[in-house]
Amino acid sequence: MSTSLFMFLLFIAITLGITYWASKRSAGASAYFAAGRQIKGWQNGIAVAGDYMSAASFLGIAGIIAFFGYDGFMYSVGFLVAYLTVLLLIAEPLRNAGKYTMADVLAYRLSPRPVRAMAAVSTLTVSIFYMIAQMVGAGALVALLLKGSGISFGTAVVGVGILMIVYVVFGGMLATTWVQIIKAILLMSGTFLLSILVMAHFHFSLADFFAAIGNVTYHEKGVVVVKDFLQPGLRFKPPYGALDLVSLGLALIFGTAGLPHILVRFYTVPDAKTARNSVVWAMVLIGVFYLLTTFLGFGAATIVGRDYITTHGGTNMSAPLLAQSLAGNIFFAFISAIAFATILAVVAGLTISATTSFAHDFWTNVIHKGVERKPGEEVLVARISAFVVGALSIAIAVALGPTANVAFLVGLAFAVAASANLPVIALSIFWRRFNTAGAVAGLAVGLLASIGLILVSPSLMAIDPPTVVGAARHLIQAKAWFPLENPGLVSIPLGFIGAIVGTLLSNEQTSDDKFNELLVRSNTGLGAEKATAH
Amino acid sequence: MANSTSSVDVVQPKQYKASQSTWNTIARSTEFRDLMATKRAFVVPAVVFFVVYYVALPVSVGYAPQFMSIRIGWVNLAYLFALSQFVVAWIIAGLYVKAANAFDRLSKDIVDRAQLSQGGK
Numbered sequence: 001m002s003t004s005l006f007m008f009l010l011f012i013a014i015t016l017g018i019t020y021w022a023s024k025r026s027a028g029a030s031a032y033f034a035a036g037r038q039i040k041g042w043q044n045g046i047a048v049a050g051d052y053m054s055a056a057s058f059l060g061i062a063g064i065i066a067f068f069g070y071d072g073f074m075y076s077v078g079f080l081v082a083y084l085t086v087l088l089l090i091a092e093p094l095r096n097a098g099k100y101t102m103a104d105v106l107a108y109r110l111s112p113r114p115v116r117a118m119a120a121v122s123t124l125t126v127s128i129f130y131m132i133a134q135m136v137g138a139g140a141l142v143a144l145l146l147k148g149s150g151i152s153f154g155t156a157v158v159g160v161g162i163l164m165i166v167y168v169v170f171g172g173m174l175a176t177t178w179v180q181i182i183k184a185i186l187l188m189s190g191t192f193l194l195s196i197l198v199m200a201h202f203h204f205s206l207a208d209f210f211a212a213i214g215n216v217t218y219h220e221k222g223v224v225v226v227k228d229f230l231q232p233g234l235r236f237k238p239p240y241g242a243l244d245l246v247s248l249g250l251a252l253i254f255g256t257a258g259l260p261h262i263l264v265r266f267y268t269v270p271d272a273k274t275a276r277n278s279v280v281w282a283m284v285l286i287g288v289f290y291l292l293t294t295f296l297g298f299g300a301a302t303i304v305g306r307d308y309i310t311t312h313g314g315t316n317m318s319a320p321l322l323a324q325s326l327a328g329n330i331f332f333a334f335i336s337a338i339a340f341a342t343i344l345a346v347v348a349g350l351t352i353s354a355t356t357s358f359a360h361d362f363w364t365n366v367i368h369k370g371v372e373r374k375p376g377e378e379v380l381v382a383r384i385s386a387f388v389v390g391a392l393s394i395a396i397a398v399a400l401g402p403t404a405n406v407a408f409l410v411g412l413a414f415a416v417a418a419s420a421n422l423p424v425i426a427l428s429i430f431w432r433r434f435n436t437a438g439a440v441a442g443l444a445v446g447l448l449a450s451i452g453l454i455l456v457s458p459s460l461m462a463i464d465p466p467t468v469v470g471a472a473r474h475l476i477q478a479k480a481w482f483p484l485e486n487p488g489l490v491s492i493p494l495g496f497i498g499a500i501v502g503t504l505l506s507n508e509q510t511s512d513d514k515f516n517e518l519l520v521r522s523n524t525g526l527g528a529e530k531a532t533a534h
Numbered sequence: 535m536a537n538s539t540s541s542v543d544v545v546q547p548k549q550y551k552a553s554q555s556t557w558n559t560i561a562r563s564t565e566f567r568d569l570m571a572t573k574r575a576f577v578v579p580a581v582v583f584f585v586v587y588y589v590a591l592p593v594s595v596g597y598a599p600q601f602m603s604i605r606i607g608w609v610n611l612a613y614l615f616a617l618s619q620f621v622v623a624w625i626i627a628g629l630y631v632k633a634a635n636a637f638d639r640l641s642k643d644i645v646d647r648a649q650l651s652q653g654g655k
Contacts, residue, residue: 070612074592077619081588084623088577088584088630210608231603232595232612242596249592253585276634283627287620513554516561523569524641526560526648527550 003330004145007337011186012163015179015344019167022175030532032172032379033100033356037531039177039268045281048265050180051349052079052256052282053187053289055137055316055342056410061290062322063315065297067306069216069229071236072297074245076290078252083286085257085422087279092272093429093522094263099529101353102263102421103361105522106428109514111436113366118443120361122420123260125447126413127354128393130261131347133409135160135397137316138343143402144313145320145336153402161394164347168355168386172379173268176348183338183345188289190338194319195292197326198299213298218306229301240483248411251488255414258421261346261353270531296322347393354389355382408459408485412450415487419495420446427499429522434503435510441502446495453487456480550649560648569640576633584626591615 026032039047054060057079064072098104103119135157142156151159167175202209216229227234236245256262266275300309300318304325309318320339324332359382364372372378424442427434454460461480464473484490521527560566595602595612602612 070595070616073613073616074595077591077616078588081584081619081623084581084584084626087627088581207608228603230610230613231599233599236596242592245592245596246589249589253588273634273638276631280627280631283624287624291617291620513558517554517557519570520557520560520566520644523573524560524566524644526645527552 002149003333004336005149007333008142008146008340011337011341011344014182015163015167015175018178018182019171019175022171022178025174026170026172028376028532029100029378030529031174032382033264033352033360034267034529035173035177037268037270037529041269041274041277042281043177043181044265044269044274044278046184046285047177047180047268048262048278048282049285049289050182050184050187050345051261051265052286053184053342054346054410055134055141055339057290057293058187058191058342059137059141059316059319059339061293062296062300062319063309063317064235065229065293066300066304066309066318067315068235069213069227069298069301070232071234071245073293074249075252076293078249079256080283080287080290082253082256083279083283085253086262087276087283089429090257090263090425091266091275091279094425095266095269095272095275096525096528097429097518097522098267100264100267100360101357102258102260102425103357103365105518106424106439107365108428108518108521109511110428110434110439112370115436115439116361117366118440119421119424120357120366122416122443122447123357123361124354125451126258126416126421127260127350127357128389129409129416130259130413131350131354131389131393132396132400133413134343134347134350135393136400136402138340138347139397140402141316141336141339141343144317145340154398157397158394160344160347161390161397163344164351165386165390167344167348168351168390169383173264173352176345176352177265177268179341179348180345183341184285186338186341188285190323190335191289191292191296193331194299194323194326194335195295197331198295198303198322201299201303201326209298209302212302216301216306229298243489244484244486247484247486247489249488250492251411251414251418251486254422254492255416255418255488258417258425259413260357260417260421261349264353264356265349267529271528272525351386351389355386358382358385358389408454408457411459411486412454415450415454415491416447418488419450419491420444423492423495423499427496427503429518431503432512432515433510434499435506435508437506437508438499438501438503442495442499445498445502446491449491449494449498450487453482453484453491456482457485457487458483459485550652552648552652556648556651560644563644565640565644565647569637569644572640573637576630580626580630584622587622588619591619 030036061072061075094105103116106115106119138160139153139157143151143153167179213230214228215226217226269275269278296319300322304321309321312321320332320335323335359378363381364378420443424439458480460474461476461478462474463477604611
């Protein structure tokens with residue numbers, strides 16, 4: 001696959017060029033953390049889409065639809081609808097009242113140090129879990145795509161990790177933004193092309209296409225089965241499937257608005273109106289993309305088929321294999337390069353949100369009480385922590401190995417974001433009585449509930465047959481204590497209850513004045529952080 | 535009331551700074567209350583509607599998969615309901631942008647007045 005390798009290298013060369021260009025424009029905290037707040041609405045919209053549509057979406061959803069049909073499409077719907085929460089409730093207040101992180105908004109009216117410390121823990125947890133999932137996926141994927149070129153899983157993980165560190169350390173938010181924009185454009189073009197080729201295969205007849213979806217043939221335990229792939233229930237089965245679907249849906253629509261790498265994007269634009277427009281741009285792109293997963297996923301199910309995908313790399317290879325079977329190796333290389341770009345852009349976004357939170361929330365505001373001891377310290381700390389976060393993720397991903405069962409890590413990231421971050425952000429913007437004890441309790445309960453429930457869920461607890469070996473085995477060999485794969489249904493209410501009970505139990509006086517200030521700031525944009533002038 | 539000339543901090547070239555009493559005055563002004571009421575009138579029903587409409591999808595396909603598999607044309611009820619979610623999300627986003635232009639006008643008045651009372655920005 002030397003064509004794949006060539007396209008990978010081309011993408012790397014272009015993005016390194018951008019990083020060099022951005023590095024000369026990343027002096028100062030606002031430039032480094034928020035690209036000087038000068039990103040245009042449409043640019044940020046494309047970057048949000050690029051930050052959001054991870055390998056889990058592109059490869060994962062295509063794969064799950066190819067294997068289980070309609071149930072996979074449920075992810076596509078949730079991923080778009082989630083942006084209504086962002087648009088209607090979160091993006092504008094956050095841009096108006098914050099500086100670099102979600103904790104800025106909380107720190108206005110609550111006691112800054114405990115709240116920031118807890119918010120930093122939650123942000124780092126979400127970012128690092130999500131990142132490890134992406135890195136393991138990246139390593140397995142790159143090793144598979146470049147099979148024959150001698151690149152192993154370990155080399156691939158280290159390579160992806162070093163690139164992401166270079167983007168973030170040298171190029172800051174500006175380079176990260178442009179990597180995301182280029183990736184989103186590549187991903188959209190690849191998806192469009194692939195969809196057109198799928199339709200061409202069916203002679204541009206939707207009737208033929210859906211007729212084929214109604215009769216998907218594959219082998220199950222050596223027996224030929226024919227299934228209607230448009231029928232719900234092939235993945236989420238009784239007795240708990242329906243409940244799991246609802247739980248997943250809630251985590252998706254409330255989790256997105258609490259994902260730190262999405263939230264930081266709204267600080268890169270000049271004002272709240274631009275933040276709003278960028279969400280609308282993102283919703284158009286994301287919506288079109290997830291609609292097209294119909295062609296990617298069902299196309300792979302009908303044209304390539306489950307049997308062939310299983311023996312040629314598994315679910316995650318559905319989209320690249322579809323490209324190969326429709327238009328040969330060059331197109332396979334192109335789609336593989338897009339998958340690679342997708343992973344890089346997302347891990348860069350995750351790294352910068354993790355390092356921003358560590359440097360701004362934890363280092364400057366918790367340890368040094370909001371004072372930079374010397375100019376540029378915050379950016380320096382961020383650059384160093386990008387190294388540390390990157391190295392840590394590389395080490396963990398290499399240790400877990402290519403067969404590790406990491407899909408639950410993405411679910412965990414969404415669950416923590418929905419159960420810990422969202423209740424606290426929402427209550428701090430909308431509830432006058434809310435106080436520090438409530439915020440700390442909400443973050444802690446949401447975080448612990450999601451992690452705890454996932455630990456005892458079927459994702460980590462199950463009894464494997466002896467044929468399953470190594471990292472693919474479930475961590476705990478026993479019957480799961482909690483029946484759902486997605487904890488959202490229980491952990492989101494627990495996060496809210498934690499925040500509310502914490503508030504009511506403490507006798508801390510909340511400042512009416514400070515709530516008034518936050519209310520005016522978040523709703524009018526008065527006193528919001530300005531774009532830096534050139 | 536919103537024309538408060540209460541004590542203000544040193545005017546900075548770029549960043550707006552105000553004293554606590556200024557924030558309180560603005561928060562209690564009729565203009566600001568109007569803005570909040572206008573926002574609430576749109577946002578609360580919109581959020582309730584989209585959450586209920588969305589949750590109806592996993593509930594219906596999860597608990598009534600047979601019913602949702604009823605064929606309609608080339609596709610089935612479940613797929614049509616899923617497609618409608620995209621359309622509904624885009625429509626709500628469009629309506630919100632339209633409504634938000636009105637919020638912008640209301641808040642611009644408040645911001646202009648506040649900055650004027652501080653001697654320009």
